[in-house]
Amino acid sequence: MGETVAVGTRILYVEDDHRIRGAVKLALEDEGWQVDESETGEEAIASFGRAPTDVVLIDIMLPGMDGFEVCRSIRRHSDVPIIMVTARADTHDVVAGLEAGADDYMTKPLQPKELSARIRAMLRRARPSQPGNPRLQFGELEIVPQEGVVSRNGVQIHLTKTEFRLLVELANSPGKVFSREDLLEKVWGHGVFGDGRLVDVHVRRLRTKVEADPANPRHVVTVRGLGYKLQP
């Protein structure tokens, strides 16, 4: 694995179990990250406001304010990449975490090396550097990949970095059908066995932001049984 981590990349790690927190912090520091710890959701939100944070890692099961709540709260004023950590891989937790605004999720037991790889992929795509078309137009939608700006009818739309990457990926090949695997690979850097729900929930979130009528999408459309595509 390429060990080129920007010096001073800060991870905010929210976990109530101090033994897990301690061990994972040590392992992540070995990978070159700087880790800020929080024991509760409330503490995490306070600390998020104080120090610049590049990635947030949230355990769902927290006393008091739970992980979903923390995620929603951070998402209200930041598009920082968020990874949810869950002890249960059942649909409910995963989908709820993604709906709350998380970009990705991991299940315990965490393998710190894999976690690092995910963070690295996330930071990479959080800084889009691909030289695509300078300006893409889809009906009333305008996308400027280099500047990370999307606007509808001239009004700028606020997207998270993952949502933006997803939109640009689809927009770079208009009309081409992307399977869920394709998008997982290109947007999240996961392999064939990634979780398709990541794509589904992000597409849904994207639609609520860019479509005039999210229930009847005109641009981000579903291709029956195959995947998704973007059309003008």
Added chain:
Amino acid sequence: MNSSAGSPSVASPSVVPPSRDSEDRLLLRQLYRGLQIGLRGRITLAVALVALLLSVVLSVTTVTVAKTTLLNAREDGLSNQAIANAETIRGGLGSTIETADLQTLLSSLPGTGAPSIVIGTTGVGGNEPTTVSVDARYGIDMLPPDLIRKVADDREGSIMRFRAGGESLLAVGIAVPDSDLSYFQVNQLDDIDTAIRSLSLTLVVAAAAATLIAMGLGFWASKYALQPLTRIGDAAEAVALGQLDTRIDYDDYAADPDLAPLVANFNDMVSALQERIDRDARFASDVSHELRSPLTTLNASIEVLANNRDTMPERSQKALDLLTLDMQRFTQLVEDLLEISRFDAGAVRLELDAVTLVPTIEAAVRMVSKSTVPVESDPALESVVIACDKRRLMRILANYLDNASKYADGATGVFVDLHEPDGVDIMLSGSTVRIGVEDNGPGVPETERTKIFDRFNRGDQGGSRGIDMGVGLGLALAAEHARLQGGRVWVEDRHDGGQGARFVLELPMIEPLEADDPEDLASVTAEEAEEFALTGQLPAIRIDSGTERPS
């Protein structure tokens, strides 16, 4: 196959390779079942038999009584007439008896039309009896000798039924008083016979009709009588298929002292079962959380230690290596146990995806096996897309490949073949795809081939429990994963006849759902999954409104 999602023996139906034997046995069982009469049939039959018996007794009685009554009336009438006629003859006779006179006398008697009259005389002017008859068809020689003797010799009046000349006849004999004369009057009984015959026929038809009607009534009534039983049976079936919230409405049967306890007990039983399963599922989920938390600490700590391995003394390094290896084993064991407890708790979810089969298998093989294993696939399957649970497919393949590297020197090849139904196989009736993983290890002896899919069974070569040996849950889980998708697993010899084993996964080729939204593919409940596993039929698409949460 029962549908108890988790009894320890469920692996068996899905690890049996196709065989003729099972088909024969099934046919026999079906035949046997076909010959047995159900409860409803027995009730219907009993009611019909009782109706038949009653009808027969009633009919026989009716016929007998009717016949006796008719005959008695006829006999009485005839006797009275005969006595009166005999009186007339006596009065009309002079001192001498002439045959011609008798003839005239007889002809003038009343009631001598169709029923003919015969007069027999004995000892009239000699030894030879003289007979006079009004009807040439009926003479003295057709009368029963017993009757003649009784009247002519014993001088007693007598009546007798007999058959002569193909006719049923009634004869009355009177000894004419104060003379040697005997007077016989004969009457035909055919009209009575005809009446009785037509009555019998009517009664037979009526009996048959009554039996049929009773049969229908029995069938109809037994349906109502058995309705509670049918309802309980349906409810039990629903429970068996995983619908644990099934209950029978107690109020419907509360008034019935026979059924109320049965219904109450049934409902209590299902409640207890549901509670138990819910508790198990909750337990599995809690255990999941409890075990994964310390595992996270352990894994992360070991990784930190491993990062500094080079700085450690040699003995510490060895200890760390042991720790790392067993940590992997322990993590896998916990994952497998959690997985299997989910099966046992019935808390499984089938996540159906549209999977492009061959590339997915190739990717899985690349991901799992350290060395490159060649994947040979049927060209017909090149771009085939089927509906299956990708994660479970991956787990099965990973387990096969993992076993190949543990018990042999790794897999030698993966084969993806299309299998068309041959009519012999009853478990999977449509086209299937068979994925075989071959190795050149010691192979699996015939006697072990079913057993190795049991939990914690390591096969015969289990003696060498090296530190990186797997725990014996992998194949049991593979069987469960396959069964859930309507497929199965087994092990056989290598197809090229070489030394080694071929582990096979067979999956039904199911067209992916034409879902409006790809995510709909994933929303399949445990019950639907179970149905899918049992029937191979995809459940109808269910849009889960619960996922439409505000973001």
